[in-house]
Amino acid sequence: xxxxxxxxxxxxxxxxxxxxxxxxxxxxxxxxxxxxxxxxxxxxxxxxxxxxxxxxxxxxxxxxxxxxxxxxxxxxxxxxxxxxxxxxxxxxxxxxxxxxxxxxxxxxxxxxxx
Numbered sequence: 001x002x003x004x005x006x007x008x009x010x011x012x013x014x015x016x017x018x019x020x021x022x023x024x025x026x027x028x029x030x031x032x033x034x035x036x037x038x039x040x041x042x043x044x045x046x047x048x049x050x051x052x053x054x055x056x057x058x059x060x061x062x063x064x065x066x067x068x069x070x071x072x073x074x075x076x077x078x079x080x081x082x083x084x085x086x087x088x089x090x091x092x093x094x095x096x097x098x099x100x101x102x103x104x105x106x107x108x109x110x111x112x113x114x
Contacts, residue, residue, distance in 0.1 A: 003063045015060035022053040 003011045028039045028046050039046060061067050 011063055018056040018060050022057050025050040025053040
């Protein structure tokens, strides 16, 4: 629809612009949720803008036929598997750090008693 009127290159540019707007909406949502340097907008306006910008990006991706695309879906699967592996490694590292800290506390406690 839109791509037929503006062309593929302009569609890529439009998609990049919409992605930037989505990034800004996500940053504002994050600031609102952390209550650090909150934006000067009503919370519901921030949420609504996030949904609007998400829709804009999805429309652009759909126009570029990047949604429901086998290659993209394959990458999604690969990326999710990688994230899962990284999360497992992170959990293992945190558990190891916790054990080391506990062991250090115990050894320091024994030194104080002596």
